Amino acid sequence: MISPEVEGILSNCVETHEALQTLLRLKSEPHRTWCADDLATALNLEIDLARRTLQSLLAGGMLRTDTSAAGPGYRYAPRSHALEAVADELQQAWREHPLEIIRVMNANAIARTRTDAIRAFADAFILSKGCKDD
Numbered sequence: 001m002i003s004p005e006v007e008g009i010l011s012n013c014v015e016t017h018e019a020l021q022t023l024l025r026l027k028s029e030p031h032r033t034w035c036a037d038d039l040a041t042a043l044n045l046e047i048d049l050a051r052r053t054l055q056s057l058l059a060g061g062m063l064r065t066d067t068s069a070a071g072p073g074y075r076y077a078p079r080s081h082a083l084e085a086v087a088d089e090l091q092q093a094w095r096e097h098p099l100e101i102i103r104v105m106n107a108n109a110i111a112r113t114r115t116d117a118i119r120a121f122a123d124a125f126i127l128s129k130g131c132k133d134d
Helices: 004-012 016-030 036-043 046-060 079-094 098-123
Strands: 063-065 074-077
Touching: 004 074, 004 079, 004 098, 016 036, 016 046, 016 074, 016 079, 016 098, 036 046, 046 063, 046 074
Parallel strands: none
Antiparallel strands: 063 074
């Protein structure tokens, strides 16, 4: 149902439900510049979450900053045609198979949580250099 490319963008760039909603909202108005305050209001998000989400999508290559705005502004502008095509496919999949998108995103979140827990557990056994037993 969902292509490997869409699964990849959900794993690497659009990791949260807030990021999905943000991407789809900005994609629906590609000529509009959004600030974090406007996005927070439109999507009923906390302002810090809106900022982090915009920064995450910017780092993932889905947005660009718009310096013509008074403060930091963001516009939908994938850095490549390939990313734009995957975003189009994601938008279509969201319309046709939203539960499958949610299932993939939840599975990705669980995998990230497990990886973080394993890493934290492993780090607990790393001994600092220079420590001596007395």
